[in-house]
Amino acid sequence: HARRATATAHANIALIKYWGKADERLIIPRSSSLSLTLDGLSTTTTVTFGNDACDGADNGVADGADAAAADTDTVAPTSGDTLIIDGRRHEGTALQRVAKFMDLVRRMAGIDTPVRIVSRNTVPYGAGLASSASAFAALAAAGSRAAGLDLSPRGLSRLARRGSGSACRSVFGGLVQWHAGHDDESSYAEPVPCAMDLAIIVIAVSTGQKKLSSRSGMRRTVDTSPLYPAWIDAGERDMREALDAVARQDLEKLGEVSEANALGMHAAMIAARPAVLYWMPQTVAALHAVEAVRTSGLPAWSTMDAGPNVKVLTDAGHAQRVAQALRDRLPGCAVQVHRRGPGVVMENG
Ligand code: DP6
Numbered sequence: 001h002a003r004r005a006t007a008t009a010h011a012n013i014a015l016i017k018y019w020g021k022a023d024e025r026l027i028i029p030r031s032s033s034l035s036l037t038l039d040g041l042s043t044t045t046t047v048t049f050g051n052d053a054c055d056g057a058d059n060g061v062a063d064g065a066d067a068a069a070a071d072t073d074t075v076a077p078t079s080g081d082t083l084i085i086d087g088r089r090h091e092g093t094a095l096q097r098v099a100k101f102m103d104l105v106r107r108m109a110g111i112d113t114p115v116r117i118v119s120r121n122t123v124p125y126g127a128g129l130a131s132s133a134s135a136f137a138a139l140a141a142a143g144s145r146a147a148g149l150d151l152s153p154r155g156l157s158r159l160a161r162r163g164s165g166s167a168c169r170s171v172f173g174g175l176v177q178w179h180a181g182h183d184d185e186s187s188y189a190e191p192v193p194c195a196m197d198l199a200i201i202v203i204a205v206s207t208g209q210k211k212l213s214s215r216s217g218m219r220r221t222v223d224t225s226p227l228y229p230a231w232i233d234a235g236e237r238d239m240r241e242a243l244d245a246v247a248r249q250d251l252e253k254l255g256e257v258s259e260a261n262a263l264g265m266h267a268a269m270i271a272a273r274p275a276v277l278y279w280m281p282q283t284v285a286a287l288h289a290v291e292a293v294r295t296s297g298l299p300a301w302s303t304m305d306a307g308p309n310v311k312v313l314t315d316a317g318h319a320q321r322v323a324q325a326l327r328d329r330l331p332g333c334a335v336q337v338h339r340r341g342p343g344v345v346m347e348n349g
Pocket residue numbers: 013014016017018019027033132133163164165166167214215304305306
């Protein structure tokens with residue numbers, strides 16, 4: 001088989017959110033979600049099978065020189081796999097999670113060879129914007145191809161889901177729906193036709209803030225938040241209304257339902273015990289700025305994920321004006337426009 005493959009995947013931002021699992025092992029969500037894959041925020045990953053995988057210029061890492069910077073998680077590595085992200089070798093929990101994912105790929109392909117994984121992000125890893133979605137979508141694509149598997153787009157989406165739920169959506173470009181389903185086979189993403197040229201503006205409120213992972217944040221919300229069932233109930237109607245708004249090219253309706261869905265998710269998080277609180281003072285300032293920009297007549301609706309940054313839904317035709325209006329109101333915040341991005345792309349076809 002191929003032994004080596006390279007794939008690129010882009011981050012996605014959900015308009016109707018995924019928050020909470022029905023099955024933790026298979027990563028089956030409690031609700032369906034809808035997202036936009038973004039340009040500019042990507043992960044490119046090369047997977048090489050075999051013990052002789054440490055070969056070369058394009059892998060370009062001096063392991064010795066890098067040792068001082070190595071990930072110092074206390075968990076011992078469980079496999080012979082090697083993981084290098086942005087030139088830095090990772091061990092501990094990051095390697096464990098990736099090795100466990102590669103075990104799935106190995107089982108599917110009937111092989112037991114260790115792998116070397118070399119990954120590069122266009123946004124620094126750990127900055128709060130590099131996402132597990134682009135990482136696991138790229139790893140699923142490169143890993144399965146290097147293992148000799150030839151998965152359908154749906155099969156690839158299901159595999160990526162096992163690494164990180166939101167990764168199943170990054171297999172596809174543009175607007176994407178993840179059908180919650182009820183088992184491994186029925187839980188996958190697929191593209192949603194959308195005639196609107198949607199854009200997302202990222203307001204970087206804070207980078208480098210050590211946050212609770214979405215994995216544990218969502219578990220705690222499901223287990224302890226009295227508001228969680230209400231958010232899930234509302235989510236079903238939100239999804240119907242969002243898809244209807246997309247079909248009618250009604251950006252205002254899509255924006256309203258997206259903003260309400262995200263704020264409702266955060267309300268449920270904050271009601272967890274103890275609270276899952278990602279908000280910072282500048283988060284609130286940014287939410288008010290988005291509302292002010294909207295009141296001034298521009299299309300702009302906010303959404304937030306498992307961190308303090310605020311993202312803004314608009315369309316490509318208004319994005320630069322909205323971004324400038326936000327910069328004027330939020331001095332000190334980096335404001336970046338992202339248009340819709342492509343699905344997973346393999347190097348050499
Ligand atoms: C708030 O996909 O990172 O961004 O499945 O545990 O890896 P795991 O979680 P993850 O959660 C993303 C949550 C979110 C909302 C969303 O992207 O839908």
